[in-house]
Amino acid sequence: MWPFDGWRRKRILDESLIGDALWRRTLADHPILGRLRPGERARLRELTTLFLHEKLFEPVRGLTLDDSMRAMIAVQACLPILNLGLDWYDDWRTVVVYPAQFVRPRAQFDGTGxxxxxxxxxxxxxxxxxxxxxSWADVEASGVGEGYNVVLHEMAHKLDMRNGDADGFPPLHRGMQTRAWTDAFAPAYEDLNRRAETGHDTPVDPYAAESPAEFFAVVSEYFFERPGVLMEAYPAVYRQLAEFYRQQPLG
Ligand SMILES: [Zn+2]
Known part of the structure; x- marks a missing residue:
């Protein structure tokens, strides 16, 4: 962070910290934030304020975003970086919001060309x-503690992409071991794929079996939304995420 950024951010916080009423409503709308301690809540409020100032919101397809809708997105986006800092999002700027799910054309060659x-x-x-x-409809369904959270999911991809392609391997902090990360994630990913392929119940959303990148994004959703489920299914993954996000959602 440049000194100028620090000064500018301090001024934004002094002059336009997200208001009391909107902040209380935003917290109340997201049961997963209930576990935060007062100091953490104050820091989340500051990060949310800065996120709203520094990111560009672009609603499309006739959607209009009011302050509370923007705050809902921002507060969930800032939860993963609560103890990392907003600079972890400094390589992108825009949040495009569709009213509901949107269509993407896909194309792939099969083995026979x-x-x-x-x-x-x-x-x-x-x-x-x-x-x-x-998708705004998906944002509204997020943050209620049911394991699904599209904002956390996409932010996890963003953190993952800070060191290149999304591959389930975000840049680890000093003191974290690449080996410990792999030893936690690889067997859990294999276990999930085995269960999904054999038609068994999966402890987390089976979409996580798509790729290591999706696995990291989905277990990040569970880490914040349903940490107990993740701890029970894949405790080593929970512990690596606790080190990476520098948070302990289970207390
Ligand atoms: Zn994804």
Missing amino acids: VMHEWQEMLGGEAWERGPVIL
Whole structure:
């Protein structure tokens, strides 16, 4: 962070900290924030204020975003970086918001060289060094402690992409071991794939079996939304995420 940024941010916080009524409403709308201690809540309020100032919100397809809608997105986006800092999001600027899920054309060659094309419905998407794209309907369904959280999911992809392609391997902090990360994540990912392939129940959303990147994004959702479920299913993954996010949602 440049000294100028520090000065500018301090001025924003002095002059336009998110207001009491809106802040109380935003916290009340998100039961997963209830566990935060007063000091953490104050820091989250500051980060949310700065996020609202520094990111550009672009509603599309006739959607209009009011202050409380923007705050809902911002507060969830800032939860993962509560103890990391807003600079972890300094390589992108724009949040595009669709009213509901949006269509993405997909195309892939199969093993015999035949091109397959299809359309996928998405609740969110994160582009490397580009925008985060969200469905408002999905944002509204997030943050209530049921394990699904499109904002946390896309932010996890953003953190993952800080060292290149999304691959389930974000830049680890000094003191964290690459080996410990792999030893926690690889067997958990394999276990989830085995369960999904054999038609068994999966402890987390089976979408996590798509790729290591999706696994990291989905277990990040559970880490904040349903930490007990993650701890029971994959305790080593929970512990690595606690080190990475520098938070202990289980207390
Ligand atoms: Zn994803």
